[in-house]
Amino acid sequence: MPFIEESDLLELHKDIDKAQIINERLLDQIKIKNKELKKSKIQRNFLAGITGLFLIGGLAFTSFTAGLTSSNDFENRNNYLVSIDSLEAHKARIDNLRQQNEELSLVKEFYLAKNFLDKEKIYSVQIKSFVDNNVTLASEALTNTLFVKTNPFYSYSLGNFETLQEAQKFRKQLVDLGFNDAFVASYKEGKRLQIEDPY
Numbered sequence: 001m002p003f004i005e006e007s008d009l010l011e012l013h014k015d016i017d018k019a020q021i022i023n024e025r026l027l028d029q030i031k032i033k034n035k036e037l038k039k040s041k042i043q044r045n046f047l048a049g050i051t052g053l054f055l056i057g058g059l060a061f062t063s064f065t066a067g068l069t070s071s072n073d074f075e076n077r078n079n080y081l082v083s084i085d086s087l088e089a090h091k092a093r094i095d096n097l098r099q100q101n102e103e104l105s106l107v108k109e110f111y112l113a114k115n116f117l118d119k120e121k122i123y124s125v126q127i128k129s130f131v132d133n134n135v136t137l138a139s140e141a142l143t144n145t146l147f148v149k150t151n152p153f154y155s156y157s158l159g160n161f162e163t164l165q166e167a168q169k170f171r172k173q174l175v176d177l178g179f180n181d182a183f184v185a186s187y188k189e190g191k192r193l194q195i196e197d198p199y
Helices: 006-068 074-078 084-118 164-176
Strands: 122-130 145-150 153-161 183-188 191-195
Touching: 006 084, 006 153, 122 164, 145 191, 153 164, 153 183, 164 183
Parallel strands: none
Antiparallel strands: 122 153, 122 183, 145 153, 183 191
């Protein structure tokens, strides 16, 4: 196995860790948006219920008072009309809720797309295979590595990439460092699918 400088290995792991941190931040943002979505949905339902009660109460009050007033008393009926300012305030509130609903729909679509990508094929660069699984190469701090059983061996891979081109570029960097046997493999749900074209 070729010799690799500790500083080069640390740089590779730093790059991998940066990608992991970005993924974790995205997941945190998704969780926050989901909480906001639930909160907004509760508020929207509560507001809709209050508005419905207000309208029903207003109609009941209008119906009740309409029976009490005489048809000749037209001026008294005008006292029960709702002010235009109040209607404008309700309209602005409804428009605001519609806008919030559209924003939350976008967050929900992003979250569904993220779940879909988790089930998609990823690419990683395999650097070594072992007969036994008692190898301690995989550190707890290195979360962007794969240690997968590929009968009858255990394979150790670095990086998780969405595209084959990204994995091929990373493989070239590893080959330049001396890992001449490194190759790109595709994985899905923790299982290796196939060995990919290295170029």
